[in-house]
Amino acid sequence: MSLSKILLLTIHASMDTKRTLFSNAIVLFMASNMFASCCGIDIINQTHFISDSKNESLISSNGNFKLGFFSPGNSPSRYIGIWFNKVSKQTVVWVANREIPLTKTAGIFKIAANGNLVVVDSKGRTPLWSTNISIPNANSSAKLLPSGNLVLVVKNNSGNSESIVWQSFDYPTDTILPGMRFGLNRETGLNQFLTSWKSSDEPAPGDFSFGLNPNGSPQYFLYMNLAPYWRGGPWNGRSLSGTPDLSTRVKSNRADFNNEAGLFNYSFVSNKQGTYITFHLRNTSVFSSLVLEPTGIVKRVTWREDSQDWALFWLEPDDSCDVYANCGSYSMCNFNNAIKCSCLPGFEPLSPHDWSTRCVEKRKFQCGKGAGEGFLKMANVKIPDAIGTHVYTNLSLKECEMECLRSCNCSGYASLDINNEEQGCLAWYGELNDMQQYTDEGQDFYLRVEAGELAAYAKNSSKSSTATNWMVRVIILFAIALLLLFVSIYLHSRKKRARKGYLEKRRRCELLSLDPETCMSSSKDLPSAHECEENLNITFYDLGTIRAATDNFSSERKLGEGGFGPVYKGKLSNGKEVAIKRLSKNSGQGIDEFKNEVLLIAKLQHRNLVRLLGCCIEAEEKMLIYEYMPNKSLDCFIFDQSRKASLGWEERFEIIMGIARGILYLHQDSRLRIIHRDLKTSNVLLDGEMSAKISDFGTARIFCGNQNQANTNRVVGTFGYMSPEYALDGLFSVKSDVFSFGVLLLEIISGRKNIGFFKEDLSSNLIRYTWNLWKDEKALEMMDLSIRQSCPSSEVLRCIQVGLLCVQDCAANRPTMSEIIFMLSTDTTLPSPTQPTFSLTRSQNDPRSPAIDTSSSVNQWHRCLQIWGLSTPGSQVAGKTMTTMIIKVLRI
Numbered sequence: 001m002s003l004s005k006i007l008l009l010t011i012h013a014s015m016d017t018k019r020t021l022f023s024n025a026i027v028l029f030m031a032s033n034m035f036a037s038c039c040g041i042d043i044i045n046q047t048h049f050i051s052d053s054k055n056e057s058l059i060s061s062n063g064n065f066k067l068g069f070f071s072p073g074n075s076p077s078r079y080i081g082i083w084f085n086k087v088s089k090q091t092v093v094w095v096a097n098r099e100i101p102l103t104k105t106a107g108i109f110k111i112a113a114n115g116n117l118v119v120v121d122s123k124g125r126t127p128l129w130s131t132n133i134s135i136p137n138a139n140s141s142a143k144l145l146p147s148g149n150l151v152l153v154v155k156n157n158s159g160n161s162e163s164i165v166w167q168s169f170d171y172p173t174d175t176i177l178p179g180m181r182f183g184l185n186r187e188t189g190l191n192q193f194l195t196s197w198k199s200s201d202e203p204a205p206g207d208f209s210f211g212l213n214p215n216g217s218p219q220y221f222l223y224m225n226l227a228p229y230w231r232g233g234p235w236n237g238r239s240l241s242g243t244p245d246l247s248t249r250v251k252s253n254r255a256d257f258n259n260e261a262g263l264f265n266y267s268f269v270s271n272k273q274g275t276y277i278t279f280h281l282r283n284t285s286v287f288s289s290l291v292l293e294p295t296g297i298v299k300r301v302t303w304r305e306d307s308q309d310w311a312l313f314w315l316e317p318d319d320s321c322d323v324y325a326n327c328g329s330y331s332m333c334n335f336n337n338a339i340k341c342s343c344l345p346g347f348e349p350l351s352p353h354d355w356s357t358r359c360v361e362k363r364k365f366q367c368g369k370g371a372g373e374g375f376l377k378m379a380n381v382k383i384p385d386a387i388g389t390h391v392y393t394n395l396s397l398k399e400c401e402m403e404c405l406r407s408c409n410c411s412g413y414a415s416l417d418i419n420n421e422e423q424g425c426l427a428w429y430g431e432l433n434d435m436q437q438y439t440d441e442g443q444d445f446y447l448r449v450e451a452g453e454l455a456a457y458a459k460n461s462s463k464s465s466t467a468t469n470w471m472v473r474v475i476i477l478f479a480i481a482l483l484l485l486f487v488s489i490y491l492h493s494r495k496k497r498a499r500k501g502y503l504e505k506r507r508r509c510e511l512l513s514l515d516p517e518t519c520m521s522s523s524k525d526l527p528s529a530h531e532c533e534e535n536l537n538i539t540f541y542d543l544g545t546i547r548a549a550t551d552n553f554s555s556e557r558k559l560g561e562g563g564f565g566p567v568y569k570g571k572l573s574n575g576k577e578v579a580i581k582r583l584s585k586n587s588g589q590g591i592d593e594f595k596n597e598v599l600l601i602a603k604l605q606h607r608n609l610v611r612l613l614g615c616c617i618e619a620e621e622k623m624l625i626y627e628y629m630p631n632k633s634l635d636c637f638i639f640d641q642s643r644k645a646s647l648g649w650e651e652r653f654e655i656i657m658g659i660a661r662g663i664l665y666l667h668q669d670s671r672l673r674i675i676h677r678d679l680k681t682s683n684v685l686l687d688g689e690m691s692a693k694i695s696d697f698g699t700a701r702i703f704c705g706n707q708n709q710a711n712t713n714r715v716v717g718t719f720g721y722m723s724p725e726y727a728l729d730g731l732f733s734v735k736s737d738v739f740s741f742g743v744l745l746l747e748i749i750s751g752r753k754n755i756g757f758f759k760e761d762l763s764s765n766l767i768r769y770t771w772n773l774w775k776d777e778k779a780l781e782m783m784d785l786s787i788r789q790s791c792p793s794s795e796v797l798r799c800i801q802v803g804l805l806c807v808q809d810c811a812a813n814r815p816t817m818s819e820i821i822f823m824l825s826t827d828t829t830l831p832s833p834t835q836p837t838f839s840l841t842r843s844q845n846d847p848r849s850p851a852i853d854t855s856s857s858v859n860q861w862h863r864c865l866q867i868w869g870l871s872t873p874g875s876q877v878a879g880k881t882m883t884t885m886i887i888k889v890l891r892i
Helices: 003-039 397-405 451-461 466-511 529-535 543-549 591-603 649-669 724-729 734-750 766-775 793-806 817-825 858-867 879-883
Strands: 057-059 065-070 079-084 092-095 108-111 117-120 140-144 150-155 162-167 182-185 193-199 202-213 219-224 227-234 264-270 274-281 288-292 298-304 309-316 331-333 341-343 347-351 354-361 374-382 390-392 410-415 425-429 435-437 443-449 558-561 566-571 577-582 612-618 621-627 673-675 684-686 692-694 701-703 709-711 731-733 840-842 850-852
Touching (some): 331 354, 543 612, 649 673, 649 684, 724 734
Antiparallel strands (some): 079 092, 182 274, 347 354, 390 425, 558 566, 566 577, 577 621, 612 621, 840 850
16 A cells, blocks of 8 residues: 555545544533533623623532522513522512613623622613622632532632632522521621512612611611611510511411421521521422511511412511500500500500500609519510610519619519520610510519509409408508608708709809809800700710819820910720810910800801810800811921822812811801801811811800991900901901911911011021912922922912902902802812011010011001001001001910
């Protein structure tokens, strides 16, 4: 055989082998697809996803649950969800993208590049839904478990173990499935809530929600628009007190579950890890769930194969008595009575014509250390709302009764576990709400009543002999005598406390210059003491509380010291951090400034004003308690070489705008027009988010009606921030604060103080320095070096120009705060500033005395004096006269 024939045979044989391998591969691929279609897959990963256009889905390994895309009812919208796979009626138990549906059958459910589960459209744009968690590595996959729980698992770096990082059971929609732990996870802080669908065709969140309220004794609540609608009650060892023994509450007009009464196995767990309820099916072939309907009904349903429909097992609320507090406080609701609402023993309706409002005490209850008092046992009831109750896990019922008698506020108690009444109880302090009378269910509640009611109840219910009745009368008389004794003691102590309170209030009123009898302010501008204590939201703290908060004014708690006195950081008993200003005996500021702060700033509520929480007036101490500002004051940043770099231009601009908004509120938006008079960097505090808050209102003044300016003989303020007309003649107005704001603005931009940074020229200041640079078109050179390279020059130039407009010598030429905010926040053309002709500097010969710069036009200053009414049109003001004017400046 020739060589060419041998080669041809070899090639032919090789091609036959390849065809065989290719055919086998096709058969294997088709078989795998048939297996996936027949048995279903329950997992997706980075290489496998679910496409709506291909009608793909996941099916749990037991075939009970299915995950895929669906359209509810008659809606054309598409959602990704989980439903029962072996139930003929599609019943969705969980929805991912319930708030953002797909509009076309082009959705994809997959693992994103960051390892999260996402729902996207076919173009793969921004996810419509995502698990949105931080995953250590992207080696993740999602699996639909036999329980109906969709879990996201991540393999470790070695790939030999997996951990669940997210699961749908933690984020239910409107359904609780068997095996789900529903409640509060104290380790993660996650408190699960069911939220109803908006309608049967729209899975978006509806009006009703259902979940655990952990306050007091934990209870499950159904809310309608965040208001309580139904209460399940606390767990009593057997069931929730508001749903006693679910199997006995099935009514005759519902499905027959006699053979399925033992269908469920409930468990309630409350420990350090969490508080939750869970249930399991004893017959795993049965499908059952708890569902929150769009109509606000929580119901338990089970699938019936014979009728091919869901059968109702129980529902809540079942009747009008189940609706939360339907009969009001201190009342009982009984659905079987013609008049459903009735008052508890010892109480009567607030309105005789309406028994459903609330009930009040028949007689004022006189607490007498338990003498003559007692408890009525109310059997088969839904115990009151347990929010705020005290839980005593180690007390028996008898011990709980004694504990309740020790407090006049205790209104009743009940067993914590009806299976073991010797271990644990609940005690109620305050109002009793949402009680219901059952026929032969519920539990016992022990209501506290006074002696007369207890005796009357005993008389009506007892069938004892006449001798016993006489004994009761003797007991009543004895109890009355004891009550009278205790009443007299109580009234005496009450009168004594009232006298002490009156004297304390009188001292506060006198301190605040108020009439102690009428508590009316002697000033028309200031509120009354009644407003101060009740309407201003001011708390009067006692000295002991302040000492405890500051560790007895420890030096370690001291934040600094100003003109008012030392400032301390404190921590109240509720954990709230506060700043406490303590008026020093040697302070330059006195009782007038203290009164100003208390009666003025308490009425001011704005996000850019520091909030006054209260004050302390006791013995010789006078203190102000403010919200704590962790970043202290603005000057600690912009004038500190190491910290100023942390304030970029964006932060500085937001601080400028915050100060401007705060001043605008004082000048225009508050109910009183207020002139601060001492705006400076040290009086601008910074909170944890670096938001500016104006403080120190001790020297502030109130303008009434249409008043535009005022005059004072006592010029107060801080050197370098006072306007010319205020420093020279005591004239102040809103334009005085505008001048101070202009200085603040220039200091924030430059990181320099207005006075003191020119060591070689004591007569110069920041205003003159800025004007010279502005005149030479070099204004950007005055910027802080730490922000010069990273800020928009146009915005900085606009701020500098606004600052120069604010420090114009003539107040009439300065803009208002509303105009300033408009200038800073828009690109409108700004007026050109004129050269400042006034600069208040310290004399070289006497650093303590101010001097006036007369190097510029005197006539311009003369025109300003005419506007302010200080000079007649024909008068002349010479430079020498100007320099010798008396300057009334209070140096701080």
